[in-house]
Amino acid sequence: MYKVGIVGVTGAVGLEFLKVLKDRRFPIKELRVFASERSKGREILWGDERLRVEVPSYENFKGLDLLFFTAGAKVSLEYVPIAVKAGAIVIDNSSAFRMEKDVPLVVPEVNGESIEYPRGIIANPNCSTIQLVMVLYPLHRVAGLKRVVVSTYQAVSGAGLRAIEELKRETRKVLEGEEPTSEVFPHPIAFEALPHIDIFQEYDYTKEEWKIIKETRKILGLPDLRITATAVRIPVIRGHSESVNVEFERELSVEEAREALRRDLSVEHGLNLWIVSDNLLKGAALNAVQIAESLIKS
Amino acid sequence: MYKVGIVGVTGAVGLEFLKVLKDRRFPIKELRVFASERSKGREILWGDERLRVEVPSYENFKGLDLLFFTAGAKVSLEYVPIAVKAGAIVIDNSSAFRMEKDVPLVVPEVNGESIEYPRGIIANPNCSTIQLVMVLYPLHRVAGLKRVVVSTYQAVSGAGLRAIEELKRETRKVLEGEEPTSEVFPHPIAFEALPHIDIFQEYDYTKEEWKIIKETRKILGLPDLRITATAVRIPVIRGHSESVNVEFERELSVEEAREALRRDLSVEHGLNLWIVSDNLLKGAALNAVQIAESLIKS
Numbered sequence: 001m002y003k004v005g006i007v008g009v010t011g012a013v014g015l016e017f018l019k020v021l022k023d024r025r026f027p028i029k030e031l032r033v034f035a036s037e038r039s040k041g042r043e044i045l046w047g048d049e050r051l052r053v054e055v056p057s058y059e060n061f062k063g064l065d066l067l068f069f070t071a072g073a074k075v076s077l078e079y080v081p082i083a084v085k086a087g088a089i090v091i092d093n094s095s096a097f098r099m100e101k102d103v104p105l106v107v108p109e110v111n112g113e114s115i116e117y118p119r120g121i122i123a124n125p126n127c128s129t130i131q132l133v134m135v136l137y138p139l140h141r142v143a144g145l146k147r148v149v150v151s152t153y154q155a156v157s158g159a160g161l162r163a164i165e166e167l168k169r170e171t172r173k174v175l176e177g178e179e180p181t182s183e184v185f186p187h188p189i190a191f192e193a194l195p196h197i198d199i200f201q202e203y204d205y206t207k208e209e210w211k212i213i214k215e216t217r218k219i220l221g222l223p224d225l226r227i228t229a230t231a232v233r234i235p236v237i238r239g240h241s242e243s244v245n246v247e248f249e250r251e252l253s254v255e256e257a258r259e260a261l262r263r264d265l266s267v268e269h270g271l272n273l274w275i276v277s278d279n280l281l282k283g284a285a286l287n288a289v290q291i292a293e294s295l296i297k298s
Numbered sequence: 299m300y301k302v303g304i305v306g307v308t309g310a311v312g313l314e315f316l317k318v319l320k321d322r323r324f325p326i327k328e329l330r331v332f333a334s335e336r337s338k339g340r341e342i343l344w345g346d347e348r349l350r351v352e353v354p355s356y357e358n359f360k361g362l363d364l365l366f367f368t369a370g371a372k373v374s375l376e377y378v379p380i381a382v383k384a385g386a387i388v389i390d391n392s393s394a395f396r397m398e399k400d401v402p403l404v405v406p407e408v409n410g411e412s413i414e415y416p417r418g419i420i421a422n423p424n425c426s427t428i429q430l431v432m433v434l435y436p437l438h439r440v441a442g443l444k445r446v447v448v449s450t451y452q453a454v455s456g457a458g459l460r461a462i463e464e465l466k467r468e469t470r471k472v473l474e475g476e477e478p479t480s481e482v483f484p485h486p487i488a489f490e491a492l493p494h495i496d497i498f499q500e501y502d503y504t505k506e507e508w509k510i511i512k513e514t515r516k517i518l519g520l521p522d523l524r525i526t527a528t529a530v531r532i533p534v535i536r537g538h539s540e541s542v543n544v545e546f547e548r549e550l551s552v553e554e555a556r557e558a559l560r561r562d563l564s565v566e567h568g569l570n571l572w573i574v575s576d577n578l579l580k581g582a583a584l585n586a587v588q589i590a591e592s593l594i595k596s
Contacts, residue, residue: 151541153451153491153530153532167489171469171473175466175469191533191535193451193539195539195572204560205560228565228570230541232451232572234451234491234532235489235532235533235534236490236533243528243530243541245447245543262501262502262503262528267524272526272528274493274530
């Protein structure tokens with residue numbers, strides 16, 4: 001039994017952590033929850049227990065075996081090193097440490113065996129990446145990935161609880177014939193598709209697109225994989241979808257392809273995939289808890 | 299000045315035809331409007347004129363120079379030959395004749411010069427195809443298309459006025475916490491993405507996906523073009539988007555690429571495009587009227 005903490009418990013993914021830990025009967029001796037100063041002292045119901053929200057600090061982390069961080073990269077950059085110093089193993093849901101060489105980036109079904117974490121930190125990948133590698137990995141083992149083209153259809157919950165509220169509020173406005181205004185997203189999202197997630201970076205790819213590209217390469221252990229991504233936010237509340245075109249090195253047997261997947265006729269050894277996943281569960285909280293479970297097993 | 303008719307005037311695209319013909323000052327001597335028995339006798343306002351809806355028939359078509367059909371493939375299959383026999387040139391917005399060898403499939407900016415129409419019929423392409431070839435064609439001229447991978451984000455208005463109402467009705471239900479039920483679409487569309495437009499056909503591609511593939515090849519005059527499509531309906535009212543990955547035969551200069559487009563780094567001579575268009579205008583009514591305008595000019 002373990003002493004476990006969640007940093008960022010009041011967010012969309014934080015609330016899923018509470019649920020997933022309970023549902024999967026994670027062996028918890030004590031659960032402690034953390035959020036920003038604003039939520040300090042607030043009570044959170046977890047089964048029959050009432051958990052009081054604390055602020056993250058070295059003193060408050062002391063004695064914890066395991067800490068899940070899901071409060072964004074800025075909070076992780078500041079408090080993950082403190083948590084490690086306080087003696088906890090950290091599973092970090094933010095992008096802060098994902099690409100660092102000595103931090104493993106883990107999807108248990110793909111690269112979860114014998115995880116090494118010299119810095120005491122394990123990173124949980126981006127939600128779009130997790131569901132992508134879940135499908136690419138078994139296909140890669142059979143036929144060898146040659147090139148991947150992915151277009152995402154991402155739910156607003158990936159941007160947090162405020163984003164869900166924004167979509168609902170804007171949608172009501174549009175239905176009443178009024179002009180919506182946006183705060184969370186760069187443009188109104190009600191009845192719109194926005195090919196703009198996070199900031200624009202090198203070569204006019206967005207940060208979200210670079211995450212998908214770089215994290216997929218790292219998790220699959222294919223640093224030179226030819227992969228390109230277009231990340232799009234659509235007015236869906238929960239559940240990311242992805243249209244994925246894959247070229248393989250070798251032919252997949254017709255049976256293997258027909259069973260679950262769609263053939264791409266425009267290229268030899270190709271497949272078109274439509275990948276759907278709950279972005280808050282396998283895309284975030286569930287994957288992190290699965291990482292913790294594989295730590296316990298080993 | 300011409301005697302012009304619209305068959306299917308009460309639909310989503312039919313209403314756009316009225317607007318586009320007026321806005322572009324199409325040289326009309328007389329405008330006649332047609333719809334099903336249900337709408338017979340209904341009055342439609344067009345500028346200062348009141349047009350009375352007639353049912354399609356040989357007698358009613360007599361004397362017309364030009365007829366726009368936008369009432370679906372079934373109506374076109376039955377009445378387009380009758381319209382031609384009655385002496386009209388037909389510009390057909392349905393899929394009924396698009397792939398027939400002696401029927402030109404036209405996007406004026408792409409293949410609109412010196413149109414030949416031996417059967418008196420010119421076909422207007424699928425909305426997703428039109429906006430795609432508008433972008434592919436100029437790029438093809440510069441660098442030569444090698445392979446195209448397209449994923450669509452299609453608005454519900456492509457499925458007609460009832461589909462718009464269904465999205466709004468379902469959305470209100472979901473916002474009130476109730477379960478939506480669908481009639482027009484195979485599944486509820488409110489806050490959902492449906493990778494299922496029209497029926498499934500060979501190789502589990504949908505009919506909509508086959509339209510994009512085959513029509514693009516025909517319009518560009520590239521019968522062997524390697525192109526694959528995944529067509530997805532999203533909860534947007536108006537305006538289709540497309541995430542398009544293109545491989546070219548030759549390199550595009552960095553300037554040309556940077557100016558308007560996004561580089562694909564996963565393959566030599568590649569680009570990622572995000573193509574947006576009004577599916578009811580350039581995707582339907584506007585393109586058809588432009589075809590008519592080029593007929594008049596020649």
